[in-house]
Amino acid sequence: MKVLVLDNVSEKAVKILTEGGIEAVVNNDKMTEEELCNIIGEYDGVIVRSATKITAPVIAAGKNLKIIGRAGVGVDNIDIPAATNAGILVVNAPDGNTIAATEQTMALMLALARNLPQAHKDLKEGLWNRKLYTGVELRNKVLGLIGLGRIGTAVAKRAQAFEMKTIGYDPMVSPETAAANGIEFKPLEDVIREADFLSLHIPKTKESLNLINKDTIAMMKDGARIINVARGGIVNEQDLYEAVKSGKLAGAALDVFAEEPTTESPLFELNNVVVAPHLGASTKEAQINVALDVAEEFVNVLVKGEMAKNAVNLAPIKPDVLAAIKPYLNLAEKLGKFQAQLAAGNVNNVKITYSGELAKVEVTPLTTAFLKGFLTPQVEDSVNFVNAPVIAKERGIVVEETKSAEEGDYTALISVKVNDRVVAGTLFGEDDPRIIQIDQFRIDVVPEGNILFVPHIDKPKIIGPVANIIGENNINIAGMQVGRKEIGGKAVMMLAVDTPLPDVLLAEIAKVDGVEEVRMITL
Known part of the structure; x- marks a missing residue:
């Protein structure tokens, strides 16, 4: 690499x-x-x-x-x-830069509250303007946080040490999680209205672009202050300029700008706007x-071929969730490859049921692993954990996830229905995946290598002739499983072989009386 x-x-x-x-x-x-x-x-x-x-x-x-x-x-x-x-x-x-961005936020908040950059500049220029730069204390002020991720939460903890009241909003955080960090969770508009200091800790998205504009600023307290160490563009800089210049806001502290790098902005004209050239992560x-x-x-x-912990275009997996599902990722992908080689006709619907222990955890990565395995044999493009859901959607495949707390005979089970065919698998031990069901048949197959799939009628003189055809062509049979529901009814034979059977042999096996279908599956 x-x-x-x-x-x-x-x-x-x-x-x-x-x-x-x-x-x-x-x-x-x-x-x-x-x-x-x-x-x-x-x-x-x-x-x-x-x-x-x-x-x-x-x-x-x-x-x-x-x-x-x-x-x-x-x-x-x-x-x-x-x-x-x-x-x-x-x-x-x-x-990696959580602490750096957190400390930059606190530095800018303090500098904004006490007018430190302005006083520093004047004193360096020979001016003793002590009365001009009377500030405000952080103690007993309301810090409104928009975004309660790693940085927002870390800022809250430090602000609480300054005896600030911390309130916040984040659509991806529960009120209980916020409360556990000493933050009173409130609707977005309430946070904007109640904050003495409003600090932003969200990514720039279509939804957050220009979030702080003349309308949201109008909701704020007169004399409130804004700190942005997140992303430029979240604050409409022209609207902020007008609000500070008019006295609606007492000031602002900005580490980021809509266009970077920049050395010109109307905001730079305002003495009560503290600025820095995107230094949030700039510590050694x-x-x-x-x-x-x-x-x-x-x-x-x-x-190592592992899943990324911090993928931007793949949902991040929490460490405890990854630990719970990691042993099943390979199984899910193998089930996908298996079903792809059994599927007949167009596939419009995939239904995946997670039972037992898997019903208690986040299983979306397992569904993605299944789709990766399922789509790989069918599309020309490279399929991976990033684009598998995108490709499935483009092909019109509707994926349904369901959970069942019933454990049945297994601690955990993944059952996948594609069209009318059901394949289920589980783990025997931490790294021993097995396919234990195909349709109504109970089997025990290791999903590796080359597997001959032969549905047939349960009667004599089928297994022997099939095995003879394989053996006569000098292909070794590594293992065999037969599943049936009742005597004389339908059954399925699974033969693990050392090398794939050519089409001519598959056609010969299909002619054996009682054989209904023949598929060569390679995993």
Whole structure:
């Protein structure tokens, strides 16, 4: 594997890549889109910070690209839809700069409250303006937090140490989780209305773009203050300028801007607006941490074949959930491959039922693993954990997930119905997947290698003739399972063979009296 490392990413990341078995090529020159397009095709992955833009043309030119890494949190410089459609994983490092961004928020809040940058500048210029820069205390003030993720929660904890009342809103966080961190959960409009200091900790999305504008600012208390260490564009800068200039707001502190880099803005004219050139993650510790996190993800994905923990275009998996489902990921993918080779005709509906222990955890990654296995034999494009749900949707396949708490004979069971055929599997031990049911038949088959699937009528002189045809052609039978519901009824034979049977032998087996169908399945 070969990875391109750009934007002065820490050398410690390069060391991790190299020790993990990846060839790391470092290029710290600022590259144009055309230059990047000319070389990206030879790389399996690329790591950037914020300077380099990974655009749709770059992604299209990256014929071998499997993963794009952002040594940081924001991925505004990466075309996520283009990467997803190409089946390329995008990962970031949401934990590495949490403390840096948290402390920058507190620094800006304090600087804003006490007018420190302005007073510093004046004193350096020979002006002793003590009365001019009377500030306010944080104690007993209301800190409104929009976004209660890692950084928002960390800011709340530090603000509470200053005896601030912390309130917040986040559509992905429950009131109970907020309360556990000392934050009173409120609707978004209430947070905006009640905050003395409003701090933003959300990504820039279609929904959050210009979230703070003249209408939302009008809801705020007179004399309130805004801090943004999240993403430029969340705050409408012209509306903010008008609000501060008019006195509606007492001030603002901004670390990010709609266009970066920028050295010109009407906001820079206002003495009660504190600004910084996107320094939220700019600590020595954070730059090392985010680089290490991304490099470790690359080794896990490219070398070890594991799922990414911090994928941007794949739902992140919590550590406790990953621990619970990880043993079943391989089983789910094998069930998908198995069903794909049994499916006859167009597939419009897939119904997956998770029973027993799996009914208690988040199973979406298992469904994605099934789709990856199911679609791989059927489509020309590369299918992976990123684009499998997209490809399924494009093909009109409706996927239904259901859960059943009933354990039955197994601690956990995955049952998949595709059209009218049901295949179910479980684990015998931590790493011993088995297919234990096909339609109404109970079996015990290891989903590996080459398996001959032969539904037939339960009567004499079927198993022997089939085995003879295989043996006479010098193909070894490694194992056999027969499942039936009743004597003389329908049955199924599963033969594990060392090499796949050619079509001519499959046709010969199909002629055996009582054989209803013959499929060669390769897993």
